[in-house]
Structure formats: C-alpha cells, structure tokens
Amino acid sequence: DAGVIQSPRHEVTEMGQEVTLRCKPISGHDYLFWYRQTMMRGLELLIYFNNNVPIDDSGMPEDRFSAKMPNASFSTLKIQPSEPRDSAVYFCASTPRASVPTGTGKDYEQYFGPGTRLTVT
Amino acid sequence: LAKTTQPISMDSYEGQEVNITCSHNNIATNDYITWYQQFPSQGPRFIIQGYKTKVTNEVASLFIPADRKSSTLSLPRVSLSDTAVYYCLVGDRRPRSNTGKLIFGQGTTLQVKP
Numbered sequence: 001d002a003g004v005i006q007s008p009r010h011e012v013t014e015m016g017q018e019v020t021l022r023c024k025p026i027s028g029h030d031y032l033f034w035y036r037q038t039m040m041r042g043l044e045l046l047i048y049f050n051n052n053v054p055i056d057d058s059g060m061p062e063d064r065f066s067a068k069m070p071n072a073s074f075s076t077l078k079i080q081p082s083e084p085r086d087s088a089v090y091f092c093a094s095t096p097r098a099s100v101p102t103g104t105g106k107d108y109e110q111y112f113g114p115g116t117r118l119t120v121t
Numbered sequence: 122l123a124k125t126t127q128p129i130s131m132d133s134y135e136g137q138e139v140n141i142t143c144s145h146n147n148i149a150t151n152d153y154i155t156w157y158q159q160f161p162s163q164g165p166r167f168i169i170q171g172y173k174t175k176v177t178n179e180v181a182s183l184f185i186p187a188d189r190k191s192s193t194l195s196l197p198r199v200s201l202s203d204t205a206v207y208y209c210l211v212g213d214r215r216p217r218s219n220t221g222k223l224i225f226g227q228g229t230t231l232q233v234k235p
C-alpha cells in the first residue's frame with residue numbers, strides 16, 4: 001500500500017487566496033483526520049471523519065476553514081481566504097475500521113501522510 | 122480526554138537505554154495508552170500501545186503500573202536515528218467509540234548524541 005497520500009507537498013500562496021489541500025487515505029480505513037502543526041501550538045486536530053461523515057470539527061479554527069470527504073478515498077481541506085497565520089504543516093491521517101480489538105496493540109493506529117507545508121505570505 | 126504530562130526534552134547517548142515517563146492521572150477505564158514518534162519533516166508514526174502491565178514489540182517496550190496513572194516508554198540501545206519527538210496519548214479504543222480522535226501534547230524531544 002502507498003500509505004496516506006497528500007498533495008501538494010508544498011504550497012506557497014498570497015494572503016487572501018483560496019488554498020485546497022488534498023488527502024487520499026489508505027484503502028479500507030474508515031476514519032480520516034486532519035491535523036495542523038506549528039511550532040507554537042504543536043499538533044492540533046482540526047476535524048475527523050468516520051465513513052465520510054464529519055464527526056468532530058471543534059478544532060477547525062474559524063469559518064475560513066472547511067473540510068469535505070465526498071467519498072471513502074478522498075478528502076479536502078480548504079482555506080478561504082488564507083492568512084499568514086495559517087502557515088503550518090497540515091497532516092492527514094487515517095485509521096482502520098473500528099472492529100473488535102485484535103489484541104496486537106495496534107488497533108486504531110493512525111497512519112499519517114507526509115504533510116503539506118503551507119506558507120501564506 | 123485524559124491529559125498527559127511528559128518531559129519537554131531529554132538527552133541521551135548512543136547505546137544507552139532511554140526511558141520516557143508520561144503522567145496521565147485522569148485516565149479512564151476504557152482508555153488505552155499510545156506512543157507516537159515524529160521525525161523532522163515527517164508525520165507522527167505509531168510506536169506502541171498498551172492497556173496495562175507490559176507490552177513489547179520490535180521497537181520499544183511500554184510499562185504501565187497497576188494504577189495506570191503513568192506509563193514509561195523504554196527504547197533499548199538508542200542510536201542517532203532515534204532522535205525525534207515522542208508523544209504519549211491516552212484515548213478510548215473501544216469499538217464504536219466516537220472518540221477515535223487523539224489529542225497530541227507537546228511531546229518529548231529526545232536528542233541522541235554520539
């Protein structure tokens with residue numbers, strides 16, 4: 001498996017522009033998470049989906065941020081309009097189906113993508 | 122979700138065993154303890170997960186006392202490549218739990234020196 005795929009890997013944009021980040025989770029994973037990481041705030045959970053349905057978006061900073069998951073193999077995180085304080089690394093992660101624990105200690109392990117480094121000037 | 126507390130940073134030398142302790146005084150009955158590792162410019166990577174006593178895999182060991190209010194990640198004979206940030210998290214791992222999310226704290230930055 002190719003793992004979680006994110007695109008683009010780097011994005012540089014000007015303040016006010018719309019930014020769309022993309023994520024393809026691992027096939028068969030039912031949970032998808034979007035995180036943001038900065039030096040000041042560390043790794044923050046923005047939103048997560050279960051079976052394509054948003055479950056908790058309490059971490060989304062404001063209305064400029066929106067996330068969608070139109071199908072099991074694709075999700076987007078959009079920022080419109082972007083601001084310099086949105087500069088960060090954005091990670092997508094996916095987790096397998098919440099089934100009976102296997103006892104291996106790896107149930108619900110989150111698999112992270114390589115991240116998208118966003119710079120808003 | 123239970124809050125975790127761990128040291129901000131630790132230094133070690135190659136070949137030594139490193140133990141990172143995490144406090145989680147408010148851990149709930151159904152919470153599991155999970156550790157992630159993050160290298161610079163990469164996403165976090167799962168290391169190990171446990172509920173009680175001891176868990177060991179090819180990378181690390183996790184020691185959890187009976188009261189589960191703390192846990193210790195043990196890395197045997199570290200090398201320079203183990204320099205990373207290590208996160209301790211607790212969360213409900215029951216099936217159908219809607220708390221599939223994990224809350225990452227600041228983590229422990231481990232610096233391994235030659």
